[in-house]
Amino acid sequence: xxxxxxxxxxxxxxxxxxxxxxxxxxxxxxxxxxxxxxxxxxxxxxxxxxxxxxxxxxxxxxxxxxxxxxxxxxxxxxxxxxxxxxxxxxxxxxxxxxxxxxxxxxxxxxxxxxxxxxxxxxxxxxxxxxxxxxxxxxxxxxxxxxxxxxxxxxxxxxxxxxxxxxxxxxxxxxxxxxxxxxxxxxxxxxxxxxxxxxxxxxxxxxxxxxxxxxxxxxxxxxxxxxxxxxxxxxxxxxxxxxxxxxxxxxxxxxxxxxxxxxxxxxxxxxxxxxxxxxxxxxxxxxxxxxxxxxxxxxxxxxxxxxxxxxxxxxxxxxxxxxxxxxxx
Numbered sequence: 001x002x003x004x005x006x007x008x009x010x011x012x013x014x015x016x017x018x019x020x021x022x023x024x025x026x027x028x029x030x031x032x033x034x035x036x037x038x039x040x041x042x043x044x045x046x047x048x049x050x051x052x053x054x055x056x057x058x059x060x061x062x063x064x065x066x067x068x069x070x071x072x073x074x075x076x077x078x079x080x081x082x083x084x085x086x087x088x089x090x091x092x093x094x095x096x097x098x099x100x101x102x103x104x105x106x107x108x109x110x111x112x113x114x115x116x117x118x119x120x121x122x123x124x125x126x127x128x129x130x131x132x133x134x135x136x137x138x139x140x141x142x143x144x145x146x147x148x149x150x151x152x153x154x155x156x157x158x159x160x161x162x163x164x165x166x167x168x169x170x171x172x173x174x175x176x177x178x179x180x181x182x183x184x185x186x187x188x189x190x191x192x193x194x195x196x197x198x199x200x201x202x203x204x205x206x207x208x209x210x211x212x213x214x215x216x217x218x219x220x221x222x223x224x225x226x227x228x229x230x231x232x233x234x235x236x237x238x239x240x241x242x243x244x245x246x247x248x249x250x251x252x253x254x255x256x257x258x259x260x261x262x263x264x265x266x267x268x269x270x271x272x273x274x275x276x277x278x279x280x281x282x283x284x285x286x287x288x289x290x291x292x293x294x295x296x297x298x299x300x301x302x303x304x305x306x307x308x309x310x311x312x313x314x315x316x317x318x319x320x321x322x323x324x325x326x327x328x
Contacts, residue, residue, distance in 0.1 A: 015245050016238045019298035026183055026295055033190020040193050045200030046138045048147040050096040052110055054117065057131040058088045062124070070120050076113050092117065110137055150204040154185065157208055161215050169222055172303030177218050180296035181211050187287050188280055202277040210284030217255070217292035221248050225297065229305070237305070241297050249293070256289045 046053050064081055067090075071079045077095040084091040094117070097109035105112060114135060121130050138146075158181055166174035185207050192199045224244040232240055260282060267278045 011246050011249060012242070013246060013249070014242055015293055016242050016298055016301070018294065019301070022294035022298065026291075029187050029190070030183060033186050033193065036190050036193035040196070042189070042193055042199040043196045044147075045198045046093060046136065047200040048144075048150075050138050050144075052094050052096075052114060053134075053136045054092040054114065055084060055133040055135075056090050056092065056121065057133060058090060059125055059128040059130065061087050062090065064090070067121070067124055070124055071117060074113075074116050074120060076116065079117075146201060150201060153204060154207060154211075157211055158182065158185070161211065165215070165219070165222070168219075169226060170305070172300060172305055173222050173226075176296050176299040176303060177215060177222070179299055180218060180291040181214055183291050183295055184210055184214050184284060184288050188284050191283050192280070197276050197279065200276070202274070203280050206277050206280035206284065209281060210288055213259070213285060214288030214291060217252055217289060218296045220251060221245055221292055221297055222300075224248050225300070237301055241301065245293055245297055252289060252292060256285055259285055
């Protein structure tokens with residue numbers, strides 16, 4: 001019995017012929033993302049900005065607007081309150097509290113601020129028990145270090161991937177791959193600038209995972225292109241690239257689909273704590289699959305590939321190679 005195929009064996013979509021449309025779309029996505037990042041910025045979590053985060057479960061559905069006004073009256077800086085999954089599950093974030101010159105208390109300004117917030121919440125719910133699920137504090141110096149380390153992690157991972165592709169294939173493949181990965185990373189960061197979802201360390205981890213997933217797809221396509229460059233010495237490059245992408249299309253789409261099914265289940269049932277992480281991954285899988293097909297391979301056409309370097313040990317003629325591929 002033959003398995004179910006979502007992509008016909010004889011499919012022949014002219015992906016390279018659509019490259020100009022793909023270039024325009026990708027350029028618009030990148031420019032729009034960069035513009036959003038510069039204009040609106042990212043909603044950085046306390047991982048990067050420093051401050052205190054308190055998660056509480058209230059005894060009844062709260063009046064968030066009244067709570068926000070009561071907390072802002074404490075003069076502790078801009079305090080944000082948002083629902084964290086359920087309507088009675090709240091996430092309160094407040095900025096780092098500076099230490100005044102005349103401070104003479106045993107506790108730190110941040111601990112004192114946390115006490116004021118707890119007193120205000122207890123008064124708002126008239127003595128009913130408020131469940132304080134977690135209290136996290138990140139200092140500003142640590143936040144700056146984490147911000148820098150997150151940037152280094154992204155840059156070093158992209159550089160390492162480029163070197164890997166360079167040594168495995170040729171430098172042209174490495175450049176094309178890194179352009180596609182930068183496209184994916186910028187688009188994902190732009191999405192967070194557009195939605196203003198919290199951007200934290202887990203989001204950085206998601207971007208690194210997206211880069212790993214995307215390069216996996218890209219390597220499969222590049223490997224088939226290299227194989228076909230050895231087998232089809234006289235076939236025009238656009239035709240050969242189309243042939244290679246279509247050969248790997250079934251594998252690319254099935255891998256993406258099965259991964260998305262797992263991520264959607266995590267998004268629905270995983271809870272609010274990992275929702276931003278999964279949100280980034282879902283978008284990244286989609287944009288990464290797109291870039292592997294429409295960005296990485298077509299860019300390779302502009303890289304002046306040296307077919308002689310791809311010869312390897314393959315000396316088969318074109319007719320024999322065609323028979324081998326169709327029999328695989």
